[in-house]
Amino acid sequence: MATTKKKIEKEEVVIRFSGDSGDGMQMTGTQFSNTTALLGNDVSTFPDYPAEIRAPQGTVGGVSGFQLHFGNAKVHTPGDYCDVLVAMNPAALKANQRWIKNGGTIIVNIDSFSEKNLKKAGFEENPLPELKKGDYNVIEAPIQTLIHEAVKDLGLDMKSIERTKNMFALGITYWLFNRPLNHTETFFEQKFAKKPEIIEANILALHAGYNYANTVEALSSHYVVKKAELEKGVYRNINGNTATAWGLIAAAEKAKMPLFCGSYPITPATEILHELSARRDLGVKTFQAEDEIGGITTAIGASFAGNLAVTTTSGPGLALKTEAVGLAVITELPLVIVDVQRGGPSTGLPTKTEQSDLLQAIYGRHGESPAVVIAASSPSNCFQYAFEAGRIALEHMVPVILLTDGFLANGSEPWRVPEMSSLPAIKAPFVEPNEKDYLPYERDPETLTRKWAVPGMKGFEHRVGGLEKMDKTGNVSYVPENHQLMSEYRQEKVNKIAEDYPLPSVEGADEGELLVIGWGGTYGHLHTAVTELQEEGKKLSFVHFNYVYPLPKGVDKIFEKFDNLLVCELNLGQFADYLSIKVPGYKYQKYNKVQGLPFTVDELKNAFNKILEDK
Amino acid sequence: MAEVNKLTPKDFKSDQEIRWCPGCGDHAILNAVQKTMANLGIPREKFAVVSGIGCSSRFPYYMNTYGFHGIHGRGAAIASGLKVANPDLSVWQITGDGDAMAIGGNHFIHVIRRNIDMNLLLFNNEIYGLTKGQYSPTSQLGAKSKTSPFGTVENPFHPGELVIGAQGHFFARAIDNQVKVTTEIFEQAARFKGTSVVEILQNCVIFNDAIHKDIVSRDVRDDRTILLKHGEKMIFGKEKDKGLVRDGLKLKVVTIGKDGYTIEDILTHDAHEANPGMHLMLANMRYPDFPVALGVIRAVPDATYEERLDQQISEVQKQSKIKNMDDLMRTGDTWEV
Numbered sequence: 001m002a003t004t005k006k007k008i009e010k011e012e013v014v015i016r017f018s019g020d021s022g023d024g025m026q027m028t029g030t031q032f033s034n035t036t037a038l039l040g041n042d043v044s045t046f047p048d049y050p051a052e053i054r055a056p057q058g059t060v061g062g063v064s065g066f067q068l069h070f071g072n073a074k075v076h077t078p079g080d081y082c083d084v085l086v087a088m089n090p091a092a093l094k095a096n097q098r099w100i101k102n103g104g105t106i107i108v109n110i111d112s113f114s115e116k117n118l119k120k121a122g123f124e125e126n127p128l129p130e131l132k133k134g135d136y137n138v139i140e141a142p143i144q145t146l147i148h149e150a151v152k153d154l155g156l157d158m159k160s161i162e163r164t165k166n167m168f169a170l171g172i173t174y175w176l177f178n179r180p181l182n183h184t185e186t187f188f189e190q191k192f193a194k195k196p197e198i199i200e201a202n203i204l205a206l207h208a209g210y211n212y213a214n215t216v217e218a219l220s221s222h223y224v225v226k227k228a229e230l231e232k233g234v235y236r237n238i239n240g241n242t243a244t245a246w247g248l249i250a251a252a253e254k255a256k257m258p259l260f261c262g263s264y265p266i267t268p269a270t271e272i273l274h275e276l277s278a279r280r281d282l283g284v285k286t287f288q289a290e291d292e293i294g295g296i297t298t299a300i301g302a303s304f305a306g307n308l309a310v311t312t313t314s315g316p317g318l319a320l321k322t323e324a325v326g327l328a329v330i331t332e333l334p335l336v337i338v339d340v341q342r343g344g345p346s347t348g349l350p351t352k353t354e355q356s357d358l359l360q361a362i363y364g365r366h367g368e369s370p371a372v373v374i375a376a377s378s379p380s381n382c383f384q385y386a387f388e389a390g391r392i393a394l395e396h397m398v399p400v401i402l403l404t405d406g407f408l409a410n411g412s413e414p415w416r417v418p419e420m421s422s423l424p425a426i427k428a429p430f431v432e433p434n435e436k437d438y439l440p441y442e443r444d445p446e447t448l449t450r451k452w453a454v455p456g457m458k459g460f461e462h463r464v465g466g467l468e469k470m471d472k473t474g475n476v477s478y479v480p481e482n483h484q485l486m487s488e489y490r491q492e493k494v495n496k497i498a499e500d501y502p503l504p505s506v507e508g509a510d511e512g513e514l515l516v517i518g519w520g521g522t523y524g525h526l527h528t529a530v531t532e533l534q535e536e537g538k539k540l541s542f543v544h545f546n547y548v549y550p551l552p553k554g555v556d557k558i559f560e561k562f563d564n565l566l567v568c569e570l571n572l573g574q575f576a577d578y579l580s581i582k583v584p585g586y587k588y589q590k591y592n593k594v595q596g597l598p599f600t601v602d603e604l605k606n607a608f609n610k611i612l613e614d615k
Numbered sequence: 616m617a618e619v620n621k622l623t624p625k626d627f628k629s630d631q632e633i634r635w636c637p638g639c640g641d642h643a644i645l646n647a648v649q650k651t652m653a654n655l656g657i658p659r660e661k662f663a664v665v666s667g668i669g670c671s672s673r674f675p676y677y678m679n680t681y682g683f684h685g686i687h688g689r690g691a692a693i694a695s696g697l698k699v700a701n702p703d704l705s706v707w708q709i710t711g712d713g714d715a716m717a718i719g720g721n722h723f724i725h726v727i728r729r730n731i732d733m734n735l736l737l738f739n740n741e742i743y744g745l746t747k748g749q750y751s752p753t754s755q756l757g758a759k760s761k762t763s764p765f766g767t768v769e770n771p772f773h774p775g776e777l778v779i780g781a782q783g784h785f786f787a788r789a790i791d792n793q794v795k796v797t798t799e800i801f802e803q804a805a806r807f808k809g810t811s812v813v814e815i816l817q818n819c820v821i822f823n824d825a826i827h828k829d830i831v832s833r834d835v836r837d838d839r840t841i842l843l844k845h846g847e848k849m850i851f852g853k854e855k856d857k858g859l860v861r862d863g864l865k866l867k868v869v870t871i872g873k874d875g876y877t878i879e880d881i882l883t884h885d886a887h888e889a890n891p892g893m894h895l896m897l898a899n900m901r902y903p904d905f906p907v908a909l910g911v912i913r914a915v916p917d918a919t920y921e922e923r924l925d926q927q928i929s930e931v932q933k934q935s936k937i938k939n940m941d942d943l944m945r946t947g948d949t950w951e952v
Contacts (some may be wrong), residue, residue: 022679030635038950040952065688182947225850233952246940258700262696279943280935281935282939283928283932290692290725294725296692298695299696301696303696305700306701307700309700324718331683355898416952417944417945419941420941454681455663455704463681463682464682465675465676466684467684476676478632
C-alpha cells in the first residue's frame with residue numbers, strides 16, 4: 001500500500017496494546033510480535049493479564065495488556081515505557097497512562113469513551129483533552145463505527161463484528177511501523193478455515209485500520225525499524241513455557257527415553273502441559289492428574305519405570321508436592337520439577353511474576369533432602385535449562401527443580417533453533433543387562449550416583465521406597481550410623497554436581513566499585529541497566545546465576561574484587577540471604593521488588609547510580 | 616518370547632524378615648498373592664508391587680519382585696504412573712482402609728475412574744494399625760478407638776459402594792484367612808484388564824482384633840457370607856438352602872423350600888452386567904440382615920486408560936509429519952537469517 005507520508009527511522013520501539021480482558025489484546029500483541037520477528041527485528045514481549053477470565057467489563061481490574069519491544073539490535077527486555085499505547089477503553093488508558101513515554105502516541109477507541117465507561121474506569125472527567133494539551137499525540141479512532149462500516153455487507157451478528165475491533169487497532173500499528181499485513185491474514189485463514197466470514201471480517205477490519213492510519217491527519221509520519229544483526233540460522237518466536245516443554249522433549253530424545261509428564265493445571269505453568277499434551281506425535285505421555293500430588297507421584301512411578309519423568313507447577317503446587325520430592329530424593333530416582341513462579345504466598349497474584357519460591361525450592365522440605373535447583377533467565381533459554389534439568393536428573397539420579405517465572409513463561413523472543421546434534425549427549429546410568437549381583441544403592445565412586453535397573457529387566461528385581469535404606473543393598477535399615485552415611489551420600493552427590501558447572505561470566509570489568517548480582521528471570525533487565533550505565537562510563541559489572549543449588553564453585557573469587565555487591569531480585573532478598581550462608585564473609589546489599597512486575601531498567605539504573613554516587 | 620519357567624510361590628518370597636505381628640491377617644494374604652503370581656505365567660521381572668504407608672504397605676519388601684514402598688496415600692498414583700509408562704508390567708497396589716480411603720481417597724477414586732489395568736488389594740481392618748489404633752474411614756459408627764474413646768460420630772465408607780460410585784469395573788471381596796478362595800479371587804482380579812479392586816476383610820490382631828468375627832469365624836461363615844460366582848445361583852448357608860431373590864427394588868434372603876420359594880426363584884449372579892444397580896446392592900449387603908458378599912461382585916470389561924493412550928499416540932504418530940525434535944523446532948513460523 002503506497003503512502004505519501006513521511007518515513008522516519010527508529011532504532012527501537014515499545015508498543016503496549018491494552019483493553020478489556022475479552023478484547024483480544026494478547027492475540028493482537030502476539031500477531032504484531034510474530035510479524036515483527038519475521039521481518040528480522042529482535043523482539044521481547046510481556047503479556048500482562050488479570051487472573052479473571054472475564055473480569056468486570058470496563059474496569060481497571062479487568063484490563064489485559066501486551067507490551068512488546070523491538071529493535072534493530074539485540075533487545076533484552078520488553079521495555080519500561082511505551083512509545084505507543086493502544087487503549088481500547090477508558091479503563092485501559094487509566095491502567096496504563098503512567099507507562100507512556102513523553103512524546104508518545106496514544107491511540108484510543110473513542111467510541112468507548114462514553115460517560116458511563118469513563119466513570120467505570122474511575123475518571124472524574126474525560127482525560128483526553130488534558131493529554132492532548134500535554135506532550136502526547138492522541139489519536140481518537142472511532143473504531144467501533146468504522147468496523148461496522150467496513151464489514152456491513154457480511155451480515156454478521158453484533159458480537160462477531162465487535163470482536164474485530166482488535167484487528168482494526170492492529171492495522172493502525174501495522175501502518176505506523178510499516179509492517180506487512182499478509183502474515184496476520186494467513187494466520188486467520190489457517191485458524192478459521194471453516195468460518196470464511198470470520199476470516200473476511202478480520203481481514204477487512206485489519207485493512208480498515210491500516211487505511212484509517214494512512215488517511216488520518218493526526219498520524220503525519222510512520223516509522224521504519226531496520227533488521228537486527230543476528231547470528232545466522234533458522235529462527236522462530238518462542239515463549240518460556242513452550243521452550244520449557246521443548247527442552248524437556250529434547251532431553252528425552254537425546255537420552256533415548258520416553259517422556260512422561262504428570263501434572264495438574266496451574267497458572268502460569270499450564271501451557272507447558274498444553275504443549276506436551278500436543279506432542280503425542282513425539283510419543284510424549286502426559287497425565288493430567290487429580291491433584292498436584294498425583295502429578296508428581298505419577299511422575300515418580302514413571303521414573304521408576306525408566307522414563308524421563310517430569311511434573312510442572314507453580315509455587316502453591318510445589319508446596320503440595322513437597323513430600324513427594326523427598327520421596328524422589330530418598331529413592332534416588334531422576335525427576336524434573338518445573339516451578340513457574342508467580343506472586344505468593346497462597347493464591348497471591350497468580351498471573352503475575354515473582355522470584356519468591358527460591359528458598360522453598362532449595363530448602364522447603366522435611367528431613368535432609370537435597371535436590372538440585374537451576375533457573376532459566378530468558379524465555380528462549382528455558383529450552384536450554386529444561387534440557388539441562390533433564391540431563392542432570394538422569395545422569396545423577398536426582399530430582400531437579402527448574403525455576404522459571406510468569407515473566408519468562410509468557411514472554412517471548414526470537415530464538416535461533418538449535419540442531420539436536422549440537423546438544424550434549426545424555427547418558428542415564430542404566431545397568432548392563434548381563435550384570436550380576438546388582439545392588440541398587442551401590443554408588444559410582446566418583447559421582448556417588450547409583451545404578452538404575454527398571455521393572456521388566458530380568459535378574460534385577462529390587463525394592464525402593466521412602467524408608468531409609470541400607471547402604472548398597474537398599475534394604476530397610478534403622479541403623480543410626482547408616483542413616484548418617486546415606487544422608488551424607490545424598491548431600492555429597494548433589495554437591496559434586498557443581499564440579500561440572502561453569503563459573504558464571506562477569507559482564508564488564510572483573511573488579512570495580514559495584515557488582516550487580518542476579519539470578520533467573522531478571523537477566524534481561526539487569527543486563528540492560530548495567531550495559532546502559534557502562535556505556536555512560538560508569539564502573540559497574542554484572543554476574544548472573546542459572547545454577548542455584550549447588551552454586552558453581554569459586555564464586556567468592558568473583559565477589560572479592562568488588563567494593564559493593566548488590567543482589568537484585570523479585571522477592572524480599574532470598575538469594576542474598578542464601579549467598580550469605582553459602583558464600584559468607586561479604587556484605588550483600590539488596591535491591592528488591594515484590595509487585596508482581598518485572599524490574600524496570602530505569603529503577604535499576606537509579607539504584608545502581610545511588611550506590612556508585614554514595615561511594 | 617522365551618518359555619517362562621514354571622514359578623512357584625517360593626520364587627516370590629524376598630530375603631527380608633517379615634515384621635507383621637504374629638497372627639496378623641497380612642501373612643495369609645501375602646501367601647495368597649505369592650501363590651497367585653506363580654499361577655499367572657508372567658515372568659517374575661514383570662511384576663511390580665506398589666504401596667503407600669501403613670502395615671499392609673510394607674508388603675513390597677516381602678516380595679521378590681520389583682517393588683515401590685511409596686508415601687502415605689499415594690500408592691495408587693505411583694502405580695498409575697508406573698503402569699502408564701510401561702503397560703507391559705503386571706502392577707499390584709497394596710493398600711489399607713486409611714491409606715486408600717482417607718489420605719489417598721482422591722487417587723483411589725481417580726485410578727478406578729480411569730480404569731488403569733492394575734490390581735488394587737485393599738486390606739480393610741477398620742483401624743489404623745501402624746499408628747497404633749485410631750479409627751479409620753471404614754470404622755463403624757460408634758467404634759471406640761484411641762481417637763474416639765467415646766465412639767465415632769461419623770459414618771463409614773463402604774469400599775464397594777465407593778468403587779462402584781467411582782465407575783469401578785471390577786470389585787471383589789475376600790477374607791484374609793481363606794487362602795484358597797482368596798487366591799482364586801486374586802487370580803480373577805489379575806486376569807481382568809482394568810482396575811481390579813479386591814477388598815480383603817483383614818484382621819488386626821492388636822488394635823482391632825476380631826472386628827470381622829461375626830462374619831468370618833469358621834462356625835458362622837457359611838451362614839453369614841455368600842460366595843458369588845458369575846453365572847451361578849446366589850445360594851449360601853451351611854445347608855446351601857438359603858438364597859437371594861428380588862423383592863421389589865431390594866434384595867431378600869429366602870430359604871429354598873419355604874414360603875413357596877424354589878431354586879428357580881433364586882437370582883443368578885451376572886458379574887458382567889454393565890448396569891451397576893445389582894452389584895451395588897450385593898456389595899452393600901451387611902450382616903445381620905444379609906450375608907456379606909464374597910467373590911467377584913462386578914467384572915465389566917472396558918478399554919483401559921493406557922490402551923487408549925497408546926492407541927492415540929500411534930494414531931497421531933501415523934498422521935503427523937513431525938517425527939523428532941528437529942522437525943518440531945522447524946515447523947510453523949520460522950525464518951532464516
